[in-house]
Amino acid sequence: MFKQPARYSDVMLTLLVWLATLLVVGLFAWLVGDLILHGYSKLNLAFLLDVPQNAGREGGIAPILVSTLLILAVALLATLPLGLATAVYLSEYTNGALANGIRMSLNILAGVPSIVFGLFGNALFCIWLGMGFSIWSGGLTLACMMLPLFISTTESGLSAVTNEWRHGAAALGLSHTAALWQVLLPAASPAITAGLMLSIGRALAETAALIFTSGYVDRMPTSLSDSGRALSVHIYDLSMNVTGGDASAYGSALVLIITLMVISGIAVGLTNRFLSQRITLS
Amino acid sequence: MIWSRHNTSSPLRADATLARVTGSLAMAVAVLLGLVILLLIRESWGMLVDGGWVRFFDSEGWYPQRGQFDLLPMLWATLAASLGALLIALPLGMMSAVFSRFYAPGWMVSSLRRVMMLLAGIPSVVYGLWGLTVLVPLIAQWEPPGASLLAAILILALMVLPTVALTSEAALAAVSPASLQGAAALGLSRKGIVLGVALPEARAGIMTGALLAALRALGETMAVLMVAGNVVQTPGSVFDSVRVLTANIALEMPYAIGDHRAALFATGLMLMLIVTLLSWLAGRREELAHV
Amino acid sequence: MKINSNTTSQSETSTVPYTLGDMEQGAACCIPVPHIEVENLSVAYQGKIVLEDVSLNINKGCITALIGPSGCGKTSLLSSLNRLTDLIPGSQMQGKVHIDGVDVRDPQLDVMTLRRKVGMIFQKPNPFPLSIRRNIEMPLREHGVKQRGELEARVTTALQDVGLWDEVRDRLDTPALSLSGGQQQRLCIARALALEPAILLMDEPCSALDPIASVVVEELIHSLRNRYTVVIVTHNLAQARRVANYAAFFWMTGRVGKLIEFGRCQSLFDSPSHDLTAAYVTGVSG
Numbered sequence A: 001m002f003k004q005p006a007r008y009s010d011v012m013l014t015l016l017v018w019l020a021t022l023l024v025v026g027l028f029a030w031l032v033g034d035l036i037l038h039g040y041s042k043l044n045l046a047f048l049l050d051v052p053q054n055a056g057r058e059g060g061i062a063p064i065l066v067s068t069l070l071i072l073a074v075a076l077l078a079t080l081p082l083g084l085a086t087a088v089y090l091s092e093y094t095n096g097a098l099a100n101g102i103r104m105s106l107n108i109l110a111g112v113p114s115i116v117f118g119l120f121g122n123a124l125f126c127i128w129l130g131m132g133f134s135i136w137s138g139g140l141t142l143a144c145m146m147l148p149l150f151i152s153t154t155e156s157g158l159s160a161v162t163n164e165w166r167h168g169a170a171a172l173g174l175s176h177t178a179a180l181w182q183v184l185l186p187a188a189s190p191a192i193t194a195g196l197m198l199s200i201g202r203a204l205a206e207t208a209a210l211i212f213t214s215g216y217v218d219r220m221p222t223s224l225s226d227s228g229r230a231l232s233v234h235i236y237d238l239s240m241n242v243t244g245g246d247a248s249a250y251g252s253a254l255v256l257i258i259t260l261m262v263i264s265g266i267a268v269g270l271t272n273r274f275l276s277q278r279i280t281l282s
Numbered sequence B: 001m002i003w004s005r006h007n008t009s010s011p012l013r014a015d016a017t018l019a020r021v022t023g024s025l026a027m028a029v030a031v032l033l034g035l036v037i038l039l040l041i042r043e044s045w046g047m048l049v050d051g052g053w054v055r056f057f058d059s060e061g062w063y064p065q066r067g068q069f070d071l072l073p074m075l076w077a078t079l080a081a082s083l084g085a086l087l088i089a090l091p092l093g094m095m096s097a098v099f100s101r102f103y104a105p106g107w108m109v110s111s112l113r114r115v116m117m118l119l120a121g122i123p124s125v126v127y128g129l130w131g132l133t134v135l136v137p138l139i140a141q142w143e144p145p146g147a148s149l150l151a152a153i154l155i156l157a158l159m160v161l162p163t164v165a166l167t168s169e170a171a172l173a174a175v176s177p178a179s180l181q182g183a184a185a186l187g188l189s190r191k192g193i194v195l196g197v198a199l200p201e202a203r204a205g206i207m208t209g210a211l212l213a214a215l216r217a218l219g220e221t222m223a224v225l226m227v228a229g230n231v232v233q234t235p236g237s238v239f240d241s242v243r244v245l246t247a248n249i250a251l252e253m254p255y256a257i258g259d260h261r262a263a264l265f266a267t268g269l270m271l272m273l274i275v276t277l278l279s280w281l282a283g284r285r286e287e288l289a290h291v
Numbered sequence C: 001m002k003i004n005s006n007t008t009s010q011s012e013t014s015t016v017p018y019t020l021g022d023m024e025q026g027a028a029c030c031i032p033v034p035h036i037e038v039e040n041l042s043v044a045y046q047g048k049i050v051l052e053d054v055s056l057n058i059n060k061g062c063i064t065a066l067i068g069p070s071g072c073g074k075t076s077l078l079s080s081l082n083r084l085t086d087l088i089p090g091s092q093m094q095g096k097v098h099i100d101g102v103d104v105r106d107p108q109l110d111v112m113t114l115r116r117k118v119g120m121i122f123q124k125p126n127p128f129p130l131s132i133r134r135n136i137e138m139p140l141r142e143h144g145v146k147q148r149g150e151l152e153a154r155v156t157t158a159l160q161d162v163g164l165w166d167e168v169r170d171r172l173d174t175p176a177l178s179l180s181g182g183q184q185q186r187l188c189i190a191r192a193l194a195l196e197p198a199i200l201l202m203d204e205p206c207s208a209l210d211p212i213a214s215v216v217v218e219e220l221i222h223s224l225r226n227r228y229t230v231v232i233v234t235h236n237l238a239q240a241r242r243v244a245n246y247a248a249f250f251w252m253t254g255r256v257g258k259l260i261e262f263g264r265c266q267s268l269f270d271s272p273s274h275d276l277t278a279a280y281v282t283g284v285s286g
Helices: A008-042 A045-049 A062-093 A097-111 A114-128 A135-160 A163-171 A176-205 A231-240 A246-277 B010-058 B072-103 B106-121 B124-142 B149-173 B177-185 B190-201 B203-219 B222-227 B245-255 B258-290 C074-081 C111-117 C132-142 C148-161 C181-194 C211-223 C237-243 C265-270 C275-281
Strands: C034-045 C048-059 C063-067 C091-099 C118-121 C199-203 C229-233 C246-253 C256-264
Touching: A008 A246, A008 B072, A008 B106, A008 B124, A008 B149, A008 B190, A045 A062, A045 A246, A062 A097, A062 A135, A062 A176, A062 A231, A062 B010, A097 A135, A097 B010, A097 B203, A097 B258, A114 A135, A114 B010, A114 B203, A114 B245, A114 B258, A135 A176, A135 B010, A163 A176, A176 A231, A176 A246, A176 B010, A176 C132, A231 A246, A231 B124, A231 B222, A246 B106, A246 B124, B010 B258, B072 B106, B072 B149, B072 B190, B072 B203, B072 B245, B106 B149, B124 B149, B124 B222, B149 B203, B149 B222, B177 B190, B190 B203, B203 B258, B222 B245, B245 B258, C034 C074, C034 C229, C048 C074, C048 C229, C048 C246, C063 C074, C063 C237, C074 C091, C074 C199, C074 C229, C111 C118, C118 C181, C132 C148, C132 C181, C148 C181, C181 C199, C181 C211, C211 C237, C237 C265, C246 C265, C246 C275, C256 C265, C256 C275, C265 C275
Parallel strands: C048 C256, C063 C229, C063 C246, C118 C199, C199 C229
Antiparallel strands: C034 C048, C034 C091, C246 C256
16 A cells, blocks of 8 residues: 555656646746747837838838728728627527527627638729728728637627626516616626727738738828738748838837737736636625 | 507617618628629639630639630649648647647746737738748758748648637537546646547537638738749649649739730639638538537 | 405504505505406416416405415416516417506506516525625616616615615625525515515525524515515415415416416415315425
8 A cells, every 4th residue: 555656657647748738838938938039129219109111120010900900900890890780689689590590690609710701801992992002901801800709709708797687687677778788798798898999909900901902102101091011921021021120020020019918918817817707705 | 658659769760770770881891792703703604604704714824915824833832822721820829729728837828819810910920021031042942942832831821720720629618528627637638638638529619610711821912922933734742833723813913904804803702602612611510519 | 156245344554544546655454445456367478378378356455365386387387477487489479468457568668667676585595696785776777767866875775674684784885696585585675675566576586695684674575565566476375375365376277377276365374275286285295
């Protein structure tokens, strides 16, 4: 009944598992380390506020940041109302065939490669609707890509706001609309915002869809019908088409990653707050 | 006491309006998928009708200017890259999930998860950038040209690893404590519990994660475009430069016209069908798992 | 079914004189006047019948307990009285329910007003994730009470009625979810009372509370007698004896809930007519 020397297979598994994790963490450290190493020199205010010079090898990324923000704004303008309405519809009004159909089609859309969305956006917005390469086209295409994620997180946020409150509100003679406005949506709002942050994160990381819809132009956009270059596209261009553009590419990548980390931090914080709010003391 | 004539009271009217507004917006979203498929078919029509699609398989290579649209080399490249990536990412991801769940000291678990989530959030261009500037030269030292199938496999593996790790971790966490305690009570060692009880019970969730990873690998464009070399050829060795279907679309769209453009849209349509099939499979597994 | 239509020896005497024409609030209990009339009510969910052919009269101002094991349809009966069954997909109701002579399923009836007049308290306290004050004010506002002064008065009265006023008067704007379980349940009762209902439906209001909170809520329910008509579902037979004037005993026969016996609480417990009732109240079965 006394301790025996560990069996060979046990030791092997332990070793394997530790090695695997160390490898993964090591790779991550390598990647992030490289990013910081090569990019931090570009992290200064001038980089964020200047226009690109010498095809982007020098100067800054100001017009690109503006374009990115505008594209995001257009995308949000379309996603928020459509997404909220659909999520409300799915969670409140139906459990039937139409709702399931919507859910299934959104699931499929969520897995569609971004390049296919690029094709779609190009065909629909740039050509069919005649918007050409513009911030409008890019933003609307991004909205199509953000909708599945936003709708599913919002719907699960609303569904998590349990039947207790729903039935309680009905028992008090409150209409559906009143219950939604006064109780359910506010209660679900941290989860909804977290979902929004996740969708924004996904949108910012998009490249392939934007190349064919909002284009490549790296000048400061003067209107939403101008073509504009998003940050991710800028990174692509600098690394593939501009020799010696690596330093700026790394700098831009670092800016992008930091922004994404901040956004995901907000999302996580909000989700935790949402979850803790649901715990009632008794 | 509670009698009232047919009340056009505003609460009920507000409800009806809300239902109508949300309903119509939801319909708009519902048609989105249909719209995508419709547009893809419309734009690729030239290549699909009259047996045009046969050209995808029996042409002499990919020479669009000459009307040759052999997709096979790129198809093989796509499959090879995705499969290779999965072969690396699945075991690594699963093992780090097992580590996180059964071997890691407490303080490590949340940091590990955060690392994975950060990795999952890194945009593909950034992976591509790193691959291009670090990985490709490294491979080139071993065997030129460096921009190769191997680079694509490695980068893809890195990209889908977080997905596999996170979903495997969630699946392992869902294994009932009762099973684990039962196994421990039978005197099984940690390895025995992991291999004999936890992994089998978490199998469904892990498989779903694998399907999601496959989806991501197949659909990835930018990172692979940046590191794979983009030569249209059936890969003979991992060091050959290859072009995958997604990268092909990205590279040639800017100047494709007529049949060429239709061919690219057709490739997009094909990718969509593969993705739909995989999604449906993943959905079916979920259903079967809950039966 | 045994209903005591004639008062014999009343151990409880009412202190509020019964006034004719007092149709809004429940009047004195000792003279039984039907407030809710249930006739051959059956409830089914997606084709599965949970309650079959129930007929009974709930008297004004009295506390009626619905007792019996789980699954006998007691909650379904409650939910059909304020048409909360409408919210459950696939639910069907057959038979008649009249409140003050009005059919609750009359298509001309405004369901919102019905639910204001027939309040419901749930097993698990469900205050909204709002402040204590807003929990009570918000439904009032939605039902048309807009005046600042009146709102404040009704909030105060409601909280006083449930005995919460002294405990929360100086933190009315703090989240309702930070209250203890018993306080939350009393808040839910206050919220319903603020709407000035005539009837209160309570679905096991104490079962999710600790024993001390239970006692406080039970005393509150007791104090509601004569002012409101209360229908309370409870598993706690002792509680039913303590609190109720009438009791209705339900049992599952052939996988369907049925009303077995109904009558004055005292007699149902002390001298039940039905064997099943006797078995249940003495703890032999159920």
